[in-house]
Amino acid sequence: MEKRIRVVVGKPGLDGHDRGSKVVARALRDAGMEVIYTGIRQTPEEIVNTVLQEDADILGLSILSGAHMKLCQKIIKLMKEKEINVPIFLGGIIPADDIPELKKMGVNEVFGPGTSFEDIIKRVKEIVLGTAV
């Protein structure tokens, strides 16, 4: 059987602007992936627990609150503690200056506003299937 990519899409933190995460979740669904959608206002603990229980291949986060540095830090720390080795992509309002630091931290990809679905899908597949770096 062809491998089905399992993606957890979550929104950590307190902002409730979930249009972006819903739209991306649906685009990934239409690209043939199984998307586990967690909804808004998730704690880092909840998101990491979901990734663990669902045996996700990749985690997508959407953050528009400006708290992306702290939230990503916390999520990556928890994942390391639980020995979860799952790549992360991030979307939302992320200043370009923060991207190098986020990538150093362990975020694999950052998709800013205006990124096409095509690019997101292609990159997610690349990261999960390991076809490119």
Added chain:
Amino acid sequence: MSWEQQYNLISDDFFKGRIYALAKMITLVENHPDSAWKIIETLKKNTSGDTPTIGFTGSPGAGKSTLVSAYVSMMAAKNQKIGVIAVDPSSPFTMGAFLGDRIRMRDISESESVYIRSVASRGSVGGLCDAIYDIVDVMKAFGFDKIIIETVGAGQSEIEIVYVADTVLLVMSPDSGDEIQMFKAGIMEIADGYVVNKIDLPQANAFSVKLRNTLALENDVKSKRKVFEVSASKNLGVEELEKWIDQFYSEMSSNGEIFKRHERRLKRRVRSNLMRVMDNIISSQEVGKNSLREFKSMIVKKYIQQEACDD
């Protein structure tokens, strides 16, 4: 990597009770339907006894996930270990899926004693997925006190759950039609208990009375079935339901009904396994110039060959 290699990587941790290994074991049986029975056989050597399996079905939006959450949190509070399988549909066009049941289960998603797995139906039409029997077995081997299965939002004929679960509850929204809908065969027949959810809505009591009246006219077995009025989101009536589920299970165990159900499950499971293998053989063969009869015996021959190889 072959399934044997993957299995060997995680099996020690699986029996140590590590969640990541359970999650990966489920993925393994989901993605390797042809080898799943070998995996299950290996797992079963290390387990004993049976685990009550409770199924929740009903139409989309009836409140199944919310009810499962309320029910499971009651058991988690008593330190019971619960495994939840929540199935949502896969697209027939892209095979993608949007699995959104966890959103309604936030009260239990952080509990140490609860494991939730979202599962896509992957082309199965009975309201569950083809791997459901295997997933349930993996969970049984892991060691839960109860296993809860939530079907996709089900229509009238998506009734596979009756074969998979020991007990079936039909969750209904108070706006799901008049008594004509209740007379219809299919999903209305498979429930051991009916749950009228959203009982806080104005029309809910009238619906519940109608349901009770309709059931009273049915045969001996059906007319004795319980109706529960609950509001899952307000946590009303869930305690009574929880008590009844345990009571019903011990009744079934003492009057032998549970063995009948186990046998029914085994037959269905063998059937669905054979159908899948047959389906693969049929779709991979060219009809060519064969007659109907020749084609059929060709398929049967192929099947027997394949079975011999597998053993």
